[in-house]
Amino acid sequence: MHVPQIGFTALAWRGLPPPGQRPPAMFMAALRWYRETAGALLPAGGIVGQAAPARLLMRRGVPGDAAGATATVDMTLEAVSQLFFTLAGILLLILGRGDADGVAGFALTRLGVAPAGAAAMVAVQRRLPLTLLERLLARLARRFPAVRPVACCGTAWPG
Numbered sequence: 001m002h003v004p005q006i007g008f009t010a011l012a013w014r015g016l017p018p019p020g021q022r023p024p025a026m027f028m029a030a031l032r033w034y035r036e037t038a039g040a041l042l043p044a045g046g047i048v049g050q051a052a053p054a055r056l057l058m059r060r061g062v063p064g065d066a067a068g069a070t071a072t073v074d075m076t077l078e079a080v081s082q083l084f085f086t087l088a089g090i091l092l093l094i095l096g097r098g099d100a101d102g103v104a105g106f107a108l109t110r111l112g113v114a115p116a117g118a119a120a121m122v123a124v125q126r127r128l129p130l131t132l133l134e135r136l137l138a139r140l141a142r143r144f145p146a147v148r149p150v151a152c153c154g155t156a157w158p159g
Helices: 002-014 025-041 046-058 062-098 103-111 111-125 133-141
Strands: none
Touching: 002 025, 002 062, 025 046, 025 111, 046 062, 062 103, 062 111
8 A cells, every 4th residue: 555655756756857867757757756764664764754855856967956846846745735635535535433432532533734834844944044944954964974965976065
């Protein structure tokens, strides 16, 4: 059941870079698999699981800004689509079981936060000036040269 999900999300992610920079579908599927594996197994998995595929895309020839942007859009779309699947699950729970135990009310009140969180995630990505984050990353790259993008694929670091 998980393999088709990875395949379809890889195809969707593959559609984000410009046509001349799109890696093969199997490479994108491997990146999705890698992202989920790194996110689950590594100590700082949430961060590494998101950053590593962008770096691997850069190695494949996608410019750094496009690689990071497509990885961010992919992660955002995944989170928003997960919200809809969760809503569908709660609806099926209510229809199949009724609300005898108050489970539906409990789930719906807790889920009320999710749309606000998804909207905030999209809004922050679209409206927040990221210069502070860029300065922090540039400072880290000066202190730890191995994390500079030039160390992996020869691209220049902004700032």
